Amino acid sequence: MMWKEEDRLPKVGMVGNPNAGKSTVFNLLTGLRQHTGNFPGVTVEIKTGRMRFPSGSEATLIDFPGTYSLYPTSSDEKLVAAVMTNPADTFFPDALIYIADVTHLERHLLLLTQLLDLNLPVILALNMSDTASEMGIKVNAAKLSDQLGLPVISISGRKEDNIQRLLSELEKMLKAPEKASEYKPFYKLTDQEKQITDAIRHNLSIENPYRALLILHHHQWLPFLKKQQKEVLDAIAITKDFQSLRTQVDETLDRYDKFMPIVRESIHQPPAFPSTTTDKLDAVLTHRIGGPVIFIAVMLLIFQAIFDWSGYPMDAIENGFGLLSEWVASALGEGWFTELLTDGILAGMSGILVFVPQIALLFLLISILEEVGYMARVVFMFDKTMRRFGMNGRSVISLISGSACAVPAIMSSRTIGNWQERLITIMVTPFVSCSARIPVYLVLIGLAVPAVKVGGIFNAQSLVFGSMYALGVLTAFLAGWAMKKWLRTREPSFLAIELPEYRMPHWKNVWLSVWEKVVAFVAGAGKIILVVSIVLWAMSRFGPGNAISDATLTAHQEAREMRLDSTQTEDFVQQRRLEASFAGQMGKSFEPLIRPLGYDWKIGIALLTSFAAREVFTGTLAVLYNMGSEEGDINDRTENAAKATLRSKMKVETFSDTGQPVYTLATALSLLVFYALAMQCFSTLAVVRRETGSWKWAAMQFVAMSLLAYFGAWAVYRIFS
Amino acid sequence: MQRRYRTIPDLKTNESARTISITDATLACKLTAMGVLPGTRIEMVRTSPFGKAYYIKVDGIRIALREEEAASILLEV
Known part of the structure; x- marks a missing residue:
């Protein structure tokens, strides 16, 4: 250690x-x-x-x-x-x-x-x-x-x-x-409390009387007490007829009685609280109709931010890595080490850093909303709605943060007092489409949905993109409702939340919060993505025994027989090498399971690798469709060059046995649904384990979400094919 | 027979009343810690958009309460 x-x-x-x-x-x-x-x-x-x-x-x-x-x-x-x-x-x-x-x-x-x-x-x-x-x-x-x-x-x-x-x-x-x-205690213990703390000092040798009293109040859940100590405390509580809640209230009121005069003597306060800016703002922001309308407008603004504004820095990052990887390739020459650097490490790093603008922007907006005091109002407005689905008004904050990243979103559920409401929030938050799903959506939508106007105003692609978010939120609410029906505890649940004064955001807090989330993402999910992309590169580069070199030889022969030109030959050979690699063989053995969803073995590999982190999907396909060195038109800033190239490669992909095209509308939609619903994030599972205290809930979440994704994708494929 | 107390849901907008006590022990513990004490004046500000929650003011502090929470605070008539 x-x-x-x-x-x-x-x-x-x-x-x-x-x-x-x-x-x-x-x-x-x-x-x-x-x-x-x-x-x-x-x-x-x-x-x-x-x-x-x-x-x-x-x-x-x-x-x-x-x-x-x-x-x-x-x-x-x-x-x-x-x-x-x-x-x-x-x-x-x-x-x-x-x-x-x-x-x-x-x-x-x-x-x-x-x-x-x-x-x-x-x-x-x-x-x-x-x-x-x-x-x-x-x-x-x-x-x-x-x-x-x-x-x-x-x-x-x-x-x-x-x-x-x-x-x-x-x-x-x-x-x-x-x-x-x-030591001069502020609060004077009652006679009963004195007897109790004496008994605790005697039995458990806890010297400070107030510590002893608190331990008795909380002995049922305090984590550091041993079972035997809890039994002793139980016995003391029973023999002394200790009424925990009533004693707590009496003590609290007694403390107020003692310190209120002290405060009044040392603080001179003007007599009345005038009607403030906060009251005027709340008259609008928490208005019966205006409140929810403004909330929806704010959410649309956030949606706009992730969909649109972060596109420019993302393109710049991808293009920058493209240039860097070309430079590395030309500087080092061909060889497995160059490939490891460009197709493994650089591709992996680009896959991580490309999310930073989105995550930073989302958390910037969310932490501004929190910092000015708006989030508490949202909790107030939607408490009733959230309770219908087994959650608490405070769950809204988790669900909104979930659109950036589920990990901090799940941690923010700690403010929810009721265990069942908190658990449901933790379990359903990963359904909200996080920023890692965005590139997957973009590639698949660009592939399957034509960029036509629907009803004269809406872009069909944006509509599908928006409905992926709607699907996530809807599933989260349905899952919450189902869990509420299933769990049913009678533990008390609270709203009781203070609505702070509105204030200008303190920018230092906002920047630090954004910085903290970005660092957590790069260090947490980022590590997994990098490792996966290196492992993946190795698995698709190497095969068992002489499989790869044999495949290369036969592929060259076949190419000559088919009279392919040099680029076609290269592609054909690449394809055969990949099929012979470890990754190819794994994907092939996996194919029967996913064929009902309309997927081939290459998508199978992408699914497998993205079980640790879903953002690996596009990277995997890029590696599998051999995109490493020829990512192409770097000057093309209007559309993401790499994605366009990936799309064009995916479009011509066919099933090796039937010759049918792989990426039909049905397959793409089925994949979209799969990625919207599946639990593909180790970091989230780890945080769920930590916050719930056992692997039980994390495992349940993984199984339930995977099954839902599988059958959801299957149903969509059946409907559209 | 006339009731000897009211609760927050009985208050009209901008109406205020002094608290007598809180009936639910767990909630009493939480609310007293937040500063809702017996004898303080509670002002009703508004109800939530979808109902079932109340925005109240206690000595210049703003608090949101659920219907059950609000109903457990007994107020003077």
């Missing part, structure tokens, strides 16, 4: 309510030095980053999910409670930065007082102090610090005010940890 330097650095946790501006401060302190889940043996991904103090020493900053209290209702919030109650946890912090929105401080201190009772060293950072002074709010930080017994600093994450002071205060705290003897 690799020893990570992060393990030895002090750990600083960043906590606070949702919408307190936590991520802005996190991005400010860590910049690009952040990563996800870089700790050994960690099952849940959590964002960490490296921060540097003015003195030059460093610490690991952990970005905990936003939560209102240590009594969680979603798995995001559970994570915070699980870490804070377990000093042995990898993420257990040495000190905490508590970010609070100073304009709503009365609502932002509950969690802080709970953390104080766990005796964790905390700095209170009063964020949005710039907005506060604009609103005429006056803060007496010294008084607040005195009353709460912790350092208090007014900051502004957006204006980057007072960050140096926050850092030096934090460093002081890390160097001289508070003495445990000074």
Whole structure:
């Protein structure tokens, strides 16, 4: 195992309510030095980053999910409670930065007082102090610090005010940890709670009484407790007649009673909240009719962006790689190493990077929507609709993100409290057409659908493209509905979501979020694509024993007998070599299974290779139809040259036994449906496994989606042939 | 007999009322943590486009609630 330097650095946790501006401060302190889940043996991904103090020493900053209290209702919030109650946890912090929105401080201190009772060293950072002074709010930080017994600093994450002071205060705290003897709990335990925590201290030797209390509240799901410990806690709860929920509410209200006067004494607030821009915007954006209409318009804009705008950078990337690979080929001369470079590695890299513009653009738009506060409104508007299909209003965010990439989309489902709704969201999100499906759609549609106008306005190709998206979304909803009928649990489900004030996007957050998603894609899915394309190149280049050289010899003879010219001969020989290769033989043995869908052995190979990552499909066909060195007209910028060449090669392809053309309308449509519905992404399956905690759901998703794709494609082929 | 309480679905747009208590314990836990406390004033802003959800304001904070959630908050008449 690799020893990570992060393990030895002090750990600083960043906590606070949702919408307190936590991520802005996190991005400010860590910049690009952040990563996800870089700790050994960690099952849940959590964002960490490296921060540097003015003195030059460093610490690991952990970005905990936003939560209102240590009594969680979603798995995001559970994570915070699980870490804070377990000093042995990898993420257990040495000190905490508590970010609070100073304009709503009365609502932002509950969690802080709970953390104080766990005796964790905390700095209170009063964020949005710039907005506060604009609103005429006056803060007496010294008084607040005195009353709460912790350092208090007014900051502004957006204006980057007072960050140096926050850092030096934090460093002081890390160097001289508070003495445990000074522990003065904020919340006074009731007599019953005291008896209980005494019993827990006695039985499980948990010294901090509030930690003991939290562990009893959460003992049924806390992951670090052993079975025997849970039994002890069960017994304590029963003998002391412990009413968990009621105790939680009483404790919460007691805390409010204690800190509300403190806040009122130290903060001077103007009497009334005037009607704000947010109210005016929401009158339109969440309007009964206007709201959904605007939402649809926003979705169409996103659709336009992926369909149209990202075409230019994508063409540039493909053409650039085409040039590079020509240059490499001419510089190195012929040989297997050149082929490995151009047809394996460069083709693979081009296949990865070509998605970057789309993914970046999509996540740019999605993170702007999130950053300005619009997503919470979408959750509010469509909660009812989503519930009909077994999901939660929050699932909308996952489904929209799924149009870029299912991996972060599935991770965003953590905010859904109800397990069944979250599971359904995870299971159906991969049906939404992600950006990896786009090139497959483009090639197949260009091949099978004529570019004619339908009804005078719509382009037939765009219509089919749009209906592929509709098919994905529709299937996602139907699958959700079916799973809802099948699962049926009675776990409570919540909407209860805060609708934050609209604000201008903080561009630093937006860029970092886009950067993070792109890097995750290139490093995650990208690695798989690269490996697959190298393996594929090798499999189509080499064959068992002398099969390839034998095939080359006989092919040349046959070509002479058929009097083919030199280009025809070359193509013919290539074809025979491919049939004799490992890939060709695999595809052939696979052909009977896929013949009912209208596919030949070459498509079979493409299907096989794209089971790890569907974006490999076009690359595979390019390799199989021998496109490596003659990708042709690089000056042709109006249409993607490589795809046009690939299309023209695919058009003349025939079945080797019957001589019928392979790519009929029926075959192309059947392939389209297959790629819309099939689960062909290892990265997604891996993230499903991690988020659901077992391979069970990932396997079920894989099997169900594959079967659906197979029979869906079969039905379409039968209808159109 | 007159009822001694109302719930959020009973409120008209822009009407407000003070909370008495929250009947559902799990929800009470969540809502109190979000700042919906007994005695705070809740203002109805609007219902969601497809119904069954409410946009409310509590002390300058905006919260969206489902019908069942909204119905479990008892309000003064």
